[in-house]
Amino acid sequence: MSLEQIRGKLFYQGLLLGAVALLTSAALALASHVTEVDIKAAEAADLKQSLTQVLPGTYDNDLLKDTVTLPGKDGDVLVYRARHEGKVEAVVYRMIGHGYAGALVCVMGVSREGKILGVRVIKHAETPGLGDKIDPAKSDWIHSFEGKWLGEPVAEKWAVKKDGGVFDQFAxxxxxxxxxxxxxxxGLEFFEQNRAALLDEAAAEGAVK
Structure with a gap:
């Protein structure tokens, strides 16, 4: 085999290898895009399900698109707003507590009157059989917040009974x-501190002026 033939063969093999690599990259990029779309859709569905668990009733806006971010005690808080005929009737947001085994990620729904519509702990690492009673599938304890607000009970009673409050603790x-x-x-204090912004009242007052 001559030198020219060898060079031609190597050139051909290089082109073939490059084409295969290009096709493989394109296939991986397409698969990644399709998977990313599916993942985002699943995440959105899970998020909406979490929000509706603490938000009884019907609303006529897309919760996931009607949001506002406000500064909280431990960082920014992303708030989802539920409207009826343009008026904010309730809000949903996350608060972080601290349990025995780490962070307690809570999502809570609050009516425009400042009353709790529902609370769920959506992420925790508490001990099975003990701390996991915060899960509504294990006990009704989490429902004890419904209908409560900062005046009922009064501020000093917002604690477990062992600390002089009104909420049960677990054995x-x-x-x-x-x-x-x-x-x-x-979370209720955050609502009271940011009521106007959460309910779009600041914007409404500006429009009236």
Whole structure:
């Protein structure tokens, strides 16, 4: 085989290898794009399900697209707003508490009157059989927040009974419910501190002027 033939063969093999690499990259990029779309759709569905668990009733806007971000005690808080005929009737947002085994990620729904519509702990690492009673599938404890507001009970009673409050603690696990109660109370304080912005009242007042 001559030198020219060898060079031609190597050139051909290089082109072939490059084409295969290009096709493989294109296939991987397409698969990644399709997978990313599916993942985002699944995440959106899960998020909407979490929001509706603490938001009884019907609303005529897309919760996931009607949001506002406001500064909170531990960082920015992303708030989802539920409207009926353009008026904000309720808001949903996350608060972080601290349990025995780590962070307690709570999502809570609050009516425009400042009353709790629902609370769920959507992420935790508490001990099975003890701290996991914050899960509504394990007990009704989490429902004890519904209808409560900062005036009922009064501020000093927003605690577990062991600390002089009105909320039950769990046998052998006081830290977990204590963390949830504290997070929910902070969530109500956040609502009161940002009521106008959350309910779009500031914008409405500006329009009237």
């Amino acid at each position: 052998g696990a006081t830290i977990t419910p204590r963390g949830v109660v504290k997070a929910v109370k902070q």
